[in-house]
Amino acid sequence: MQYRLLKPELGHRLQSVNSTNEWIRNPEVPFGSWVIAEEQTAGKGRGQNIWQSLGEEPLIFSGKIRLSAAEISLPLLSIFISSALLKTILHFFPEREEDTTIKWPNDIYKNEKKVAGILVQSEFINGVYDVVIGIGLNFFGQSVPEDLKEKATFLCDSQIGEGDLERFVNHLVIGINQAVITLLDQSQVLKDLVWIEDHSLLKNKVIETEWDERIVRGRVLGIDEFGFLLIMTETGQKIELMDTSPKFRMI
Known part of the structure; x- marks a missing residue:
């Protein structure tokens, strides 16, 4: 096109x-x-x-x-x-x-x-x-x-x-x-x-956010090839965030 x-x-x-x-x-x-x-x-x-x-x-x-x-x-x-x-x-x-x-x-x-x-x-x-x-x-x-x-x-x-x-x-x-x-x-x-x-404000930061109807806390790993934010939670789970929630905050 x-x-x-x-x-x-x-x-x-x-x-x-x-x-x-x-x-x-x-x-x-x-x-x-x-x-x-x-x-x-x-x-x-x-x-x-x-x-x-x-x-x-x-x-x-x-x-x-x-x-x-x-x-x-x-x-x-x-x-x-x-x-x-x-x-x-x-x-x-x-x-x-x-x-x-x-x-x-x-x-x-x-x-x-x-x-x-x-x-x-x-x-x-x-x-x-x-x-x-x-x-x-x-x-x-x-x-x-x-x-x-x-x-x-x-x-x-x-x-x-x-x-x-x-x-x-x-x-x-x-x-x-x-x-x-x-x-x-x-x-x-x-x-x-x-x-x-x-040049990311969140580089290596610990954040807290709502995910899958619960509050999770984890360290930012980076951004993947689709633009999602990758974090490693306190329990060792790797999750992808597509967007911030109203409860998103840096710790």
Whole structure:
């Protein structure tokens, strides 16, 4: 099939929108399109959550692509999009190498606080995935709301320069496309998984989560070729997690 990846020339910029993900899902917006917005009033998070952009300089981004369902694992796509975002961050802000990581399955953390979230929504139609990729990144701000101070922070310690947002987004668009292309080559997938695990917040961590209707605790072993998190429980059982539960936490 013909893949529809993001096209640099199909970018849009909006001053305000309810949700960039909902805006780009419009059937009149062609595949390959992407959009950034200065303001988002009803940002989408995972499940029933909302995404709250923080600070004076957030990145609010969505893109729309089409992929072959037979060749792509959606959990793996999600973690590879996270890796594309982190690689873009490290390209522009190499000083973040020491403190900024991927939190499986689809967040970016600075130290142990969230700076970016990714929401991948898909529809399965006639053997293909129609995929919308939403990304929110908090570049810089003066303060974090009181109820989020223990959970969220900003990527940068000072304001980004004029034109830096546009350059960042253009690089990210290329990175997302490269992530998808990588997923089609199994040898490259394994190579990139090594990079992702080296930049994982959960590397060698002990976590607790709900699994098979019970609470389990175990040490993180890594991420498998399908994007599942592998853990070894206290009882020596090896299990695969497809997603986090509301009770997921690091010990």
